[in-house]
Amino acid sequence: MLDSAGFKRQRFADLITDMEVKAKEAYGDDVNTSERSVLGILLRVVAWFLAYLWSNAEDVYNSGYKDTAEGVSLDRLGPYVGIERRGADYAAVQLRVTGTPLKIVPAGWRAATETGVYFETTDEVTIPAGGHVLASARAVSAGLAGNTGAGTITIPANPDPDITAVTNPAAASGGRERETDFELRQRWDLSVASGGASTLDSLRAGLLDTPGVRAAIVAENYTMQPVAGRPAKSIEAYVLGGADADIGQTLLGKKAAGIEPYGSVSVQVLDEGGFAHTMRFSRATEVPIRIRLTLAVNNRYPAGGDGDIISAAIRYIGGEDSDGQLFTGLNMGESVKVSQLIGSVLSIAGVTDVQVQLSRNNGASWTGSNLTLAAQEVAQTSYQWIEVTRP
Known part of the structure; x- marks a missing residue:
């Protein structure tokens, strides 16, 4: 009823x-x-x-409510507040192609890993006299599978006698799966002001809705004197993730006219009339959080429980999981609370107790207390920085 x-x-x-x-x-x-x-x-x-x-x-x-709608029903609610579900993204990488000088490597040339993950070049390049050239490439299929490690893309998929070798000096990154219902709801909660403009809340919401941005805050100086290095009547956005051009375009569309954007990163963007504007912002300071977890478990603890524990900690704090998935986690300036981390770990079946030690200085010192961050800092962790032990 x-x-x-x-x-x-x-x-x-x-x-x-x-x-x-x-x-x-x-x-x-x-x-x-x-x-x-x-x-x-x-x-x-x-x-x-x-x-x-x-x-x-x-x-x-x-299906008519954000917190209970699922799948397509949730997708259809998003446009009412100006957001859409993010689709799967393609991993990008730089390929080092070795071959005969003056050989043209066409756009669409493919290379693969031994596990069958294919990449194709996005632009045509020519091998110079040195015998090798860097070519931009992206995964053929979207998703996490494209986030392969350095030196794993070694098989030319289009055999050519003038191309003798290929590799990727750095890991491929940027691939992600389609945004889940949970992730979309989280972003919805952070983007409720995105429909407006010229306010700090709407500017922050617009930045959070920018592709690749995982955290953002906006500081303002509304006085006629410089404050904390910011010029009079200016704003400074601190942003984690996202491309410079996309962030600059968001700033242009959301900031008030006549207000100077300030920061250490500068980018030129065009307005609808084709006129260039210089947008500035600052990158957030990432604070690497290392974690030691000592567990007490019972016979309900699963075989892959350690991986589940690590994933739960990353989901809470934010950072990169072992499959290359990036999680937003804590907001910028938000403290790392031991009690909430314990709650995330205890949600895994079979865990009866946990002791937590945290470090923000690469393991030089450890603490069992909360970690307080400055307004422009954001906590980030990684599967490589989390140690799980069971006595």
Whole structure:
């Protein structure tokens, strides 16, 4: 039923009870409605289908709300607040192609890893006299599989006698899976002001909605004197992640006219009239968080439990998991709270107790207390920085 408290669906047991009461009203109190009676069987068959319809009705009701909608229903709610689900991204990498000088490596030339992950060049390049050239490439398929390590892309997929070798000096990065419902809801909560402009909240929301941006804050100087290095009547955005050009375009579209953007990064962007503007911002200071977790577990602890523990810690703090997935985690300036980290770890089956040690200076010193960060700092961790031990 639907009332002031919301929608409450009738479950199978509720329907059977109501139908038995109605049957006795119609046929008398002595009518047999047990599970093995003809009438009882008929009532239960009908109740099963009615329960299915009630379940569908509940799903329809829930599809209209951000916290309960799922899948496509959630996608269709996003545009009402100006956000869309982010699709899977392609990993990008620089390939070092070795071969005959003056050989042209066309756009679309492919190389692969031994595990069958293919990359293709995005631009045409020519091998110079030195015999090798760097070519920009991206994964053929979107997703985490494209985040391969350095030196793993070594197989030319298009054999050519003038191309003798290929490798990637640095790891491929940027590949990610399609944004999950949970991630979309998190970004929704942080982007509620994105429909406006010229306010600090709308500017921050716009930055958070910029592709690749994982955290952002905006500071302002509304006085006529320099404050903390910021010129009079200026703003300074601190941003983690994202491309410079995309961030600059967001600043141009969201900041108030006549307000100077200040920061250590400068980028030229065009307005709708084709005029160039210089947008400035600063990169957030990433604070690497190393973690030591000492666990007490029981026989419910899964075989891959250590990996689940590490993933849970990364989801809370933010950073890169072992599969290359990047998680936003804590907001900029937000402290790392030991109690919340413990809660994330205890959510894994079989963990009965946990002791936490944290370090923000590459392991020079450790503490079991909360870590406080400055407004422009953001905590980040990595699967390589988390140590899990079980006595």
